Each structure stands twice: as C-alpha cells, then as structure tokens.
Amino acid sequence: MPVTGVTSTRRSNRYVWILGLIALAAGLGVLIPQYSTHVVGTPVMGPAIHAGERVVLRDGGEVRRNSIVAIRAWDDLTFTVRVVAVGGDEVVCCGDSGRLQVNGKEVVEPYAHGNTAAFGAFSVQVPPGRVFVLGDSRDVSVDSRSHLNDNGGTLPADQIQGAAVAVSSPPWRARLLTGVSEAPLLILGLVLTGAGLVALVVIGRPVLFRAVAGLRRRGKPSLEVDEQLV
Numbered sequence: 166m167p168v169t170g171v172t173s174t175r176r177s178n179r180y181v182w183i184l185g186l187i188a189l190a191a192g193l194g195v196l197i198p199q200y201s202t203h204v205v206g207t208p209v210m211g212p213a214i215h216a217g218e219r220v221v222l223r224d225g226g227e228v229r230r231n232s233i234v235a236i237r238a239w240d241d242l243t244f245t246v247r248v249v250a251v252g253g254d255e256v257v258c259c260g261d262s263g264r265l266q267v268n269g270k271e272v273v274e275p276y277a278h279g280n281t282a283a284f285g286a287f288s289v290q291v292p293p294g295r296v297f298v299l300g301d302s303r304d305v306s307v308d309s310r311s312h313l314n315d316n317g318g319t320l321p322a323d324q325i326q327g328a329a330v331a332v333s334s335p336p337w338r339a340r341l342l343t344g345v346s347e348a349p350l351l352i353l354g355l356v357l358t359g360a361g362l363v364a365l366v367v368i369g370r371p372v373l374f375r376a377v378a379g380l381r382r383r384g385k386p387s388l389e390v391d392e393q394l395v
Contacts (some may be wrong), residue, residue: 199224201327203235205245209300209307213276213342214245217332220342222327228296230254230267233329236298238320239312245329246300246308247310252293252322258282258310266297277312277372279304287313 194341206215210233222235228248238244250256257266259282264271281303287310291297295320300306304314309318331341 174367179253200330202333203243203329204325205247207245207300209305210245210247211302211304212303214329214332215338217337218332219315220245220329221331221333223330224327224389226330228322228366230390234298235326235329236296236320237324237326238298239315240308243326244298246298246306246307248296250291250297252291252295254291254297255288257288260316264391277301277303279306281310284310287318289317294322296322296325296375356390387389 199380201224202219203222204219205214205216213233214220220233220235228234230248230251232248233245234248235243235245238246249265249272252265258272260266262271263280263282265274265281265294266272277299281299281301283304287298289309295316297309299310309320312318321324330343330384331339333339
C-alpha cells in the first residue's frame, strides 16, 4: 500500500518528536549535574550583578582569582562575592595608588568601585585551602575586610558552592559573566534543552489538537444517547 502524504508527515513528526525528547533529555543531563542557581540578595556585586538576580553556578571545578562565587560564609549565610586571593597569596591594601596588591603586584580592577580601604588597611597571608573575598561595591560590601580578626578574613575554599558563570533571570537581563570559552557545557546544555523544547512544542501542538478533536468526536455519540434517554 503506498504511503500517503498525511502518513508520511505524521511519521516525520514522530521522528522529530523523538529527537526533541532526546535533545531535551541530553540538555538536562548536561545542566542538572553541572550547574545550580542562587539568588543574589544584596547589591554588593553591582554593577556586574544586581540584587534579586539569579545566577547560574558551575558546581565544583577550579576557583581562581577574580572568580565570582557563592560561598557559605559568616553567620552561615551565603554571600556572592569575588575571590581576590587564594591559598598562598599575600593580599595587601593598599599601594601608593590606592589599588589592591596581590603578591606585591597592583591589581587592576575595572569592575570595582568605591574605596577598598574603606574599613582600614590590611595585609593578609592567605592560608592554603582558603580564599580572601571582596564585593565589587567596596564602600558598602561586607566581606573579608569586615572579619580580619577571624582567620584574616579568609574563608575555607570548600565552602564555595560554585563559580557564577551567567545570570539567568530576570530573562531580559540574562547574560554570561564569563567568556564563552569558559562556559561550553552551559551553552551546550542550553542549546540542546532549547532545541528539544522547540521541537516538542512545534510538533506537539498539532498532535495535542488532533487528540482533543478526537476526544470531542468520541464524546458526541454518548451525548446524543444521554439526550435521548432524557
């Protein structure tokens, strides 16, 4: 029996549906184990990140100087801050130019604003396995400078929940916080998930409409019988 155009279309739709499910599953399989999210509660990382924005965190992996991280910190609260020094570094505030110094070299921080020495000068040798963190809004940020009497303000690196790689919401502010080359799995996961959802929606709508129409047709005879019984 020759295959009609309708049958061929339905078969093609079935293949697209299956591929959409595979893409969606693959995308979620990439995203769920590798990434989590965290809502930033304070404006101390502005303008890079605003209060109320949800950031995507890369779970695990290496945390380096200049990484923005969510870390469980003082009073068991989670802070979103920037790592400025890691284990073995000496961090000093501030040089003749007013800039932060790490290992004797001035650090150019185009993202920071305000006075890094707002809470006083400091010099800290970061112990192994710990990090020294600052907010970008230096005049108001509660960070390592506020806790210099507690291990020099440093925090255990294993309390880092993840490095922020993107802002996911609100949607109109979604953006990467790192270079594309540093977030390949995130981009791959988003592309696969998006493609899967699009395929399911495009193919799924007509399938759903046909199913609803079929249910309505099947329901008509029973309705007529009920009316006759009345």
